Amino acid sequence: MSFPSRRGAIVTNTTVGSLYAERVAQAFANKGFTLSVIVIPDGEEYKTLSTVEYIYHELLRLNLDRKSFLLALGGGVITDITGFVASTFLRGIDYYQIPTSLLAQVDSSIGGKTGVNLEEGKNLVGTFYQPKGVWIDLSFLSTLPEREYREGLSEVLKAAFLEGGDFLALVEREKEVIMARDSLILEETVVRAVDFKRKIVEEDEREHGRRSILNYGHTIGHALEKALGYGVLRHGEAVALGMIGEAFLARTMGIETKRVLETQKAILDSFGLPTSLSLFCDHSTFCSALLKDKKKEAGKVRFVLLKDFGQPCVGIEVEEEKITEVISFLQGGKQ
Ligand SMILES: NC(=O)c1ccc[n+]([C@@H]2O[C@H](COP(=O)([O-])OP(=O)(O)OC[C@H]3O[C@@H](n4cnc5c(N)ncnc54)[C@H](O)[C@@H]3O)[C@@H](O)[C@H]2O)c1
Numbered sequence: 327m328s329f330p331s332r333r334g335a336i337v338t339n340t341t342v343g344s345l346y347a348e349r350v351a352q353a354f355a356n357k358g359f360t361l362s363v364i365v366i367p368d369g370e371e372y373k374t375l376s377t378v379e380y381i382y383h384e385l386l387r388l389n390l391d392r393k394s395f396l397l398a399l400g401g402g403v404i405t406d407i408t409g410f411v412a413s414t415f416l417r418g419i420d421y422y423q424i425p426t427s428l429l430a431q432v433d434s435s436i437g438g439k440t441g442v443n444l445e446e447g448k449n450l451v452g453t454f455y456q457p458k459g460v461w462i463d464l465s466f467l468s469t470l471p472e473r474e475y476r477e478g479l480s481e482v483l484k485a486a487f488l489e490g491g492d493f494l495a496l497v498e499r500e501k502e503v504i505m506a507r508d509s510l511i512l513e514e515t516v517v518r519a520v521d522f523k524r525k526i527v528e529e530d531e532r533e534h535g536r537r538s539i540l541n542y543g544h545t546i547g548h549a550l551e552k553a554l555g556y557g558v559l560r561h562g563e564a565v566a567l568g569m570i571g572e573a574f575l576a577r578t579m580g581i582e583t584k585r586v587l588e589t590q591k592a593i594l595d596s597f598g599l600p601t602s603l604s605l606f607c608d609h610s611t612f613c614s615a616l617l618k619d620k621k622k623e624a625g626k627v628r629f630v631l632l633k634d635f636g637q638p639c640v641g642i643e644v645e646e647e648k649i650t651e652v653i654s655f656l657q658g659g660k661q
């Protein structure tokens with residue numbers, strides 16, 4: 327791996343920083359690098375422009391210049407915000423990532439999307455900016471809390487449903503071992519999920535076409551997150567419910583050709599992810615969250631739906647009436 331110079335800064339948060347920053351800085355020091363550590367508070371609510379500004383000021387205080395580099399050490403919040411800072415500080419400096427959550431390892435560290443949230447919504451400001459390198463080390467996962475581990479698995483399962491074949495067979499067969507974070511099988515699973523996303527992003531970096539299949543489960547998932555209030559469901563939990571809701575749509579619209587809905591439900595259940603909604607969710611709040619979110623793109627709500635595992639169809643328009651049935655279905659009211 328090449329570096330622009332021997333000087334840079336690790337950007338991390340209080341939780342991950344206290345566990346790993348010293349160790350990572352020391353490993354780099356042993357190779358002749360001098361890395362300062364910039365620590366921000368832990369939480370999605372700090373993925374903001376004011377945190378970005380704080381980091382800019384720290385970089386200047388540390389006398390970092392255009393040849394310096396950043397190293398993101400943390401989950402998706404840290405990799406997104408560090409990428410954004412790197413793409414804009416002094417018109418762009420190199421950055422590298424050490425993703426420490428499963429979600430960041432299989433999802434946010436691949437594809438070069440950086441960003442921060444605004445009051446009006448998540449990820450509304452950002453850039454496409456590829457890191458110069460990403461190190462994925464599964465030993466970091468030993469300290470990841472269970473709920474965060476499971477939500478990362480939700481994105482892994484999404485990739486397996488979209489790819490089908492051997493990858494789907496692997497997650498079905500090895501669920502206990504994967505849940506137990508067994509390293510060899512987990513390594514194979516993570517590699518497959520990373521390769522799946524990497525290949526798609528290489529074909530369509532700017533999301534003009536094929537990359538949109540990665541939104542499977544996310545159209546309904548995002549609307550649920552928003553309608554219930556951010557933080558009630560973790561993102562991966564909302565995506566699990568979103569995949570169930572979208573499989574229900576594929577069935578009721580006659581797109582599904584095999585029993586995707588039942589198989590998906592069994593797999594998600596076995597990984598401890600939610601497949602039904604016990605919380606109250608107001609239909610009209612849900613629909614307006616969904617319509618508002620997507621109208622900006624195309625004027626209509628379009629979905630990625632599965633004909634079968636490994637066979638996603640993109641750009642499927644769904645009428646509002648059908649969408650309202652999803653909530654009843656998720657709440658167990660209607661089959
Ligand atoms: N850029 C992209 O393409 C992309 C894709 C998906 C998600 N994202 C973004 O990623 C973010 C979500 O990522 P996330 O789920 O990693 O959230 P996160 O960064 O908030 O991490 C989740 C929690 O786990 C902690 N944590 C991380 N690694 C740990 C470890 N090894 N040991 C102990 N605790 C650890 C964090 O401190 C945090 O409390 C969102 O902001 C989302 O928008 C971006």
Ligand SMILES: [Zn+2]
Nearest residue numbers: 481544561565
């Ligand atoms: Zn996601």
